[in-house]
Amino acid sequence: MQPSEDTQSKTVLVTGATGYIGGRLVPRLLEAGHRVKVLVRSPQKIADVPWHDQVEIVQDSLSDAGSLEGSLKDVDVLYYLVHSMASGRGFEAKEESMARLVAEAASAAGVQRIVYLGGLHPDNTELSTHMRSRETVGRVFLESAVDSIVFQAGVVIGSGSASFEMIRHLADTLPVMPAPSWVKNRIEAIAVRDVLHYLVAAAALPGTINRSFDIGSRDVLKYRDMMNEYAVERGLPRRLVIALPVPAPKLAGLWVALVTPIPLSMSFPLVQSLQHDAVSREHDVDHVIPQPDGGLTPYRRAVALALGKERDGQVETTWANAGVDADPLPSDPDWAGYKVYVDERTFHSDARPDYVWTIIEGIGGKNGWYSLPLAWRVRGWLDKLTGGAGLLRGRRHPKKLGSGEVVDWWRVEAIDRGRLLRLRAEMRAPGRAWLELAVEPDGDGSLYKQRAIFFPRGLGGRLYWLGVYPFHGIIFPSMARNISAAAIALQESASQESAARQPSVNEAGSGVAKDTP
Template identity: 40%
Template sequence: MEVSTKPIFVAGATGYIGGRLLPRLLDSGYQVRALVRAPEKLRDRPWAQHPNLSIIKGDVLDSDALIQAIAGCRAAYYLVHSMSPEVKDFSVTDRTAARNMVVAAEAANLEQIIYLSGLGEEQSELSHHLQSRTEVGNILRQGAVPVTILRAAMIIGSGSASFEILRYLVDRLPVMITPRWVSTPCQPIGVRNVLHYLLGCLEHKDVVGGTFDIGQPEVIDYRQLMEVYAEEAGLPRRWIIPVPVLTPRLSSYWIHLVTPVPASIARPLAEGLSNPVVCRENRIAELLPQELFDTRKAIRLALDRIKQHTVETSWTDSGEIHPAEWSNPGDPAWAGGSLFSDARRIVLNGQPEDIWPAVSSIGGEVGYYYANWLWEIRGFIDRICGGVGLCRGRRSASELFPGDVIDFWRVVAVEKCTHLMLSAEMKLPGEAVLSFRLNRLADGQTELQQIARFLPRGLFGLLYWYAVMPFHHYVFNGMLRGIAEAAGQTISSGPEKIDKNILL
């Protein structure tokens, strides 16, 4: 098939769907222009240096930048949704972004916009989440550029927020007290099927300007979804007891405690579960034929990805990377106030290449190499206080990219065999980073530095630092020894504290 040389624009390239669609577009021979707020998130991806890829730093909320970024493109994927803990009212943000997209698409004279929306009858009382998704589609349609809208219910795939809620609830709760929405009919779809439809929309003229419902062949309810998951996961039968008193707000708090998804995201999702989400028609199945996975196969494929540690993208990928300029090891004392640090080193008889796998595997199922029970207590306290806790885990057990989540940390920077910096996303009276640096020494030795830095906020920040400081000697020294043991390297000297003024 001959592919146009004009680029395909992707807004939302670092999101759950966008991060999977982008490499598939490249594999299909398309020129791709990706708009991202944090280009460093894509820098180390296997396809980041592809000659057909252009990565543009920008934001759909910046109208002028969006117009400039989209100029010269043939078509655009609009995969932007602002439902995140950092956005107070995602519908307002989504409305502004969609209007900016209309203006930019008209200025670029695009042939088509492809938008992934949510299922739900517009005549019914939709949740705030589904209302916003529908409103975005209506705004995009107000422009002169034809819009293809795909409406999907729950997307079943490793790393999706909806699937993670399902997985953790069923994995952890033999008995589930659920709201009445457990009997709501739905028509989920596997993520691979979604990607097939998104790609096909580019080359099939009969879908341009149309709205299509996409879903698996059969209609089920959430109780059946949980039962199928338990069977595929090899779990005993789960007892599901619906009660009428559980509101979406209460449900979101329960989801917050049991799953990695925070209440701020869980609540709009839980509200949407009360709306029937069933396909009204299936025309696209004839226009873009493929094998549509049923619930069982879609769940099986997602679980296989998780077991093999090959999750491509996760719902956590859309989180912000908050730069921590104050944490730069080369900076002098922070001019804005108190800055605390705890720096330690250990010298190992081995090369950085031998030690790095242990450093980069920290967190998730591996844990923190020492006193994991203390980390679990800290994670539980964070969860109770409304934080993310430890249960987000890792997207992959072996690879790390900037923007990835590790429990209650986010990767700020990663340089293979040299440096890893993590920024804390737990509830704290201040800001914190934890970094590791490998320095190659003479005689086949390597110095491993571990540096914790904390920028307190007010009196509680100061009290917090002094409260946890007595644990550092045991926990941090134990971590360094644990990394050495995990890497299979003998210790030449240390662990020991080092002066912050000689940090490399």
């Protein structure tokens, strides 16, 4: 898409570019003709995104007042798309403090506009901790010296969205669903494509604008009706959702964490945000930003678009990839002085290295882990029960991986395509864990290498390793064998398809007509 001639090009800085919205916004800002900078703490997390070479990458932290002003130099528009889903004492104060620091640095650097995406909420209502925090951050920007546009959106529907994943898994899993009273609340969802439309348009708006805008589809449904509309679009029978006369946000958050890919730390704030109606109170944005071509996307259409993306495997970004940064695996020589457990396996395969790599890069998600599926599922449920990620997060794309992406309870820490994949565990365990899968040529076949690494934390970590070690003796050898077998099967299938496409000698002919004696 080419930028229109009347689009005023801006220099924009996007925070939260590794997140669900930010990762989709960046390429659209580029398409609109803007010069884009992205601020990240770990540049490696966006090393594999398609737009990597089209943006200026700034390594910085939003909590570092000393360097932030320099990062904002010559920036016209700042997109503030970060919001922690953590909780605990001091959470709200920390979020507010960081917003104030950013606003002050933006003012000092001469930034013309701040654009923030907050949550849709009713007035004069006691909000949950997270909704209250988002409202506070928006107010900080509106009261700052920099003109600010604060969009307030409700449930965002799109492939990979946490809100969509919650609806999808609940409706897919539960034909009959006893539910808290908030399933009767009225919700105005919005398609992710419409959110992006408003965000992109905000960069080039002329003049001075300093206010909030409610944005939504204008299609208002009760939450239980949203699940049923999803079920119908999915081709499932309508779900029986029984609203119980209790709000039960904590119990509901726990249930959502168990049934969906969303971890407990995120399911609680998501459920809490549904405790009240979330409907636009005004439509003033229509006087400032025209609606998208074809109008706003109704809820059912947004679901159809999300499902279509999931079917073809082209999920652009996913909520799960916006994980916390963590220290990378130290190099082997740096292990000296640390207690570390290592389980190493090698396996010669008759398959070529490229076929073994295809299996390695496609591991996890619906493809599984090539050994004792029940054992993996049990460990995933235990992780869920203790507030971890579990195995339901899956992966963004069924065949391709990039740095920083999620694979079930793992995250891609390093990928040397065709040679090595290193995954860092995000499951709950008393220590830090990694899994490395590698392949290299070996004669006419390949040598598959597998290494599990665990840095225990205290006595509990050592006991944990000893407790799971017997299972490793079963899981890891079969994993190596099965990956090799899958690669051989893939290679044989490719050879058969190639042979089928080759014309036979008779079909190829020698240029002699069939009726020639």
